[in-house]
Amino acid sequence: MNIEIPASHPRAASLHVRESLIDGCKAHVVAYAGLIAHGRGEAFDYLIGEKTIPSAAEAIKAAAAALLTAEHPVISVNGNTAILTPKEIIELSEVSGALIEVNLFYRSKEREKAIQKVLKKAGATRILGIGAAASARIPELLSERRRVDPEGILIADVVLVPLEDGDRTEALVKMGKRVITIDLNPLSRTAQYSSISIIDNVVRAMHQLIREVKNMKKSTQQEIGKHLLAYDNKKILSQAIAHIAERMNFLAAEGCT
Ligand code: ATP
Ligand code: MG
Numbered sequence: 001m002n003i004e005i006p007a008s009h010p011r012a013a014s015l016h017v018r019e020s021l022i023d024g025c026k027a028h029v030v031a032y033a034g035l036i037a038h039g040r041g042e043a044f045d046y047l048i049g050e051k052t053i054p055s056a057a058e059a060i061k062a063a064a065a066a067l068l069t070a071e072h073p074v075i076s077v078n079g080n081t082a083i084l085t086p087k088e089i090i091e092l093s094e095v096s097g098a099l100i101e102v103n104l105f106y107r108s109k110e111r112e113k114a115i116q117k118v119l120k121k122a123g124a125t126r127i128l129g130i131g132a133a134a135s136a137r138i139p140e141l142l143s144e145r146r147r148v149d150p151e152g153i154l155i156a157d158v159v160l161v162p163l164e165d166g167d168r169t170e171a172l173v174k175m176g177k178r179v180i181t182i183d184l185n186p187l188s189r190t191a192q193y194s195s196i197s198i199i200d201n202v203v204r205a206m207h208q209l210i211r212e213v214k215n216m217k218k219s220t221q222q223e224i225g226k227h228l229l230a231y232d233n234k235k236i237l238s239q240a241i242a243h244i245a246e247r248m249n250f251l252a253a254e255g256c257t
Pocket of ligand 1: 191
């Protein structure tokens with residue numbers, strides 16, 4: 001931490017998150033581009049109102065159902081997610097049975113090691129996608145993100161990809177996988193291509209997703225499956241965009257926040 005943030009500061013929580021990402025960048029966990037991506041996310045969080053909207057809560061239910069009914073679920077982790085929600089990644093993996101795989105756009109040995117260290121410190125025992133383990137390739141992708149683990153994303157039927165890039169999301173969907181994303185921008189290609197798009201901050205959404213998985217585990221597989229049958233991602237995206245439009249119209253009419 002480089003600066004003192006007074007607890008009374010109206011945006012103290014947001015400033016702490018920014019500082020942890022800057023520290024993560026210095027420790028090679030977060031890429032420079034990850035800092036820019038965070039800024040994009042924050043902008044959309046302002047528009048949404050910095051809380052979990054009802055359509056996101058519905059998407060979280062469907063995501064919990066998808067993870068619990070999957071044969072081989074995987075959580076894909078990048079630098080930003082590792083810094084923002086390390087403990088939540090481990091807990092979600094434990095309660096849902098999903099494996100953890102590191103997948104990076106800007107891959108280097110140094111970053112892999114740094115992210116592995118953060119996840120291990122948070123309690124991870126098995127981390128896929130490190131070094132030579134990422135020996136398989138996703139077809140049609142040119143970036144380093146095409147490198148995946150043959151025991152993880154390659155054979156996964158459900159992949160959770162928080163803060164993901166659009167190209168890879170599209171490629172994973174084309175491979176026949178059910179893709180769940182957490183992305184604050186309902187207009188991003190990732191949100192548009194995914195099977196289940198949680199339009200929310202990963203910091204809020206991961207907590208809710210863990211809670212939902214824990215609750216849903218008490219139901220039968222058949223009951224859990226019902227959440228997926230009724231799910232319509234186009235409707236969820238429309239509702240998120242409508243939420244922003246209505247909120248902006250309201251604030252424009254009020255003239256203040
Ligand atoms: P796309 O490639 O999907 O069109 P993009 O190129 O704008 O999107 P990427 O860097 O590829 O962005 O992906 C990062 C995404 O993560 C962005 O849509 C950004 O809004 C979102 N994002 C950033 N921080 C958070 C956060 N804390 N919680 C949820 N989403 C976030
Ligand atoms: Mg992108």
